[in-house]
Amino acid sequence: MHILVLGGAGMVGRKFIERLARDGELGGKTVSKVTAQDVVAAHAPAATPFIFDAVVSDMSIEGEAEVLIASRPDLIVHLAAIVSGEAEADFDKGYRINLDGTRHLFEAIRKVGGGYKPRVVFTSSIAVFGAPFHDKIEDEFFTTPLTSYGTQKAIGELLLADYSRRGFFDGVGIRLPTVCVRPGTPNKAASGFFSNIIREPLNGIDAVLPVSDQVRHWHASPRSAVGFLVHAATMDTGAIGPRRTLTMPGYSCTVAEQIEALRKVAGEGVVARIKRVPDPVIDGIVAGWPRNFNPQRALQLGFKAESSFEEIIRVHIEDELHGTFVK
């Protein structure tokens, strides 16, 4: 099978392609080719049992999506997006990439016709929800985003459902939890500290905690995020019905519980590298974020995430640190 990954140079895209390279198959079918599209060139995994093609293009430009779809990939994983902060700072760019880009993709698929009906996996976000909400957000809660990014993702969900209902493709939307522990270097995203306070201390480096340790949030590991993509790509969509986007499972815990988990897994010396430096701005932003979900439908449909924060930390140590850390 031929798999097209849009946003293939990003963290989740890269990890998904690495998993395909490791498995060699998806849902029992041999992967013959992976096309990784992004605005920068995606690197090929170390060893690939399939043809790997990195395409640099901008899907928001009329005609670019058609070029990608011309080869009729069997599976399209759409991870490409301008992130929340940038979509808020640059209104035009956010709508161009996140809305027009998605619509161009869906239209390009529709216009192939002739019985072409690929699986399309669309990554949405819990940013489709806007405060005030219940402590535990149910599957039937309404989407009232408070960012342009969340608005664009919610629109993508609606389009995905309508194009699937009309039979133009077979879509599954997945709302990812905050991916934690995010590998790499600390970034300035307001959510960065959730990962920083685990990743940096395990590397022997101090990390700043800018919020109260009573802040509660919704997490899943990068490994789980890849697992969601694999399941969304291979599941029987007959069971989903017309409500095509699902809130993915995750693990809800407070920062205090994150720290306690780190203590259990890595010890007091590692925890001591977390420095509390309250930042009222970040505290204010985070106060408007969802804290917990009751993702019944996704669980019933077989999506799985970690069931403790210790497990999330162990996954990070296994997948990113070769099983070891700085004591």
Add this chain to the structure above:
Amino acid sequence: MHILVLGGAGMVGRKFIERLARDGELGGKTVSKVTAQDVVAAHAPAATPFIFDAVVSDMSIEGEAEVLIASRPDLIVHLAAIVSGEAEADFDKGYRINLDGTRHLFEAIRKVGGGYKPRVVFTSSIAVFGAPFHDKIEDEFFTTPLTSYGTQKAIGELLLADYSRRGFFDGVGIRLPTVCVRPGTPNKAASGFFSNIIREPLNGIDAVLPVSDQVRHWHASPRSAVGFLVHAATMDTGAIGPRRTLTMPGYSCTVAEQIEALRKVAGEGVVARIKRVPDPVIDGIVAGWPRNFNPQRALQLGFKAESSFEEIIRVHIEDELHGTFVK
């Protein structure tokens, strides 16, 4: 004040403009000009205390919205849409008019800049909801449309909220109940019978009831629909917050209750003109429609509808039949 009505030749647009002509003012401000845009020429009310300008244009064409917004109307009432059946039959046309047209309008307003921030009233629909739903749909229930029309309206709601949040305009979205009794001649809309079985018998003409009289639905009169527009155009939006679209109040009743109300208002002879001719196709379509709502927010914010179906019939007799009917 200058008011721009998009879709001004339609039934609700026409009645809204007639009310403006009668009142001469809106929210205490004298109406100096009304521009009625549509794809066909809107007729001027019999007597207007303001300048009336009918513009024939297609907002889905790039640049047309800019022309309409160039004069900086103080209030924009956006009623223009391809209806549900046509949006389902013609995928491209539905998205072009209902989505691109709305986006062009919003973008045209945004691009004026220089402190221009008009009130924008956007008419949405209960078609944003898709079965299965609760018997009484709450304000926080999610929108999972089962038609392209409902999808396009739900996207319009999201854009309205984001453009309002960003300060580009001051938007209020209103989800209209089924407007009943709809004046004019019977049409082939699946929902037509809700009005036909009242309007035609009052005119001395037989009408077909194609569904069980146990079918429950959600109604408001054309007069109430105009009242919603007036209130949405003049209310203090400070009280709305970022959740800009509201499910309008209405009256929920079964067809049997509609018929009973007609009996009370007009007598047995009129009711005898309703002929029961079951149509399983229409029965099937109607089974997927919302039956009842709990529109708490709209009620708290001062929107009002009829509180009985008898009242809905009396409004029809007053507004459309000069107070009389064929016994």
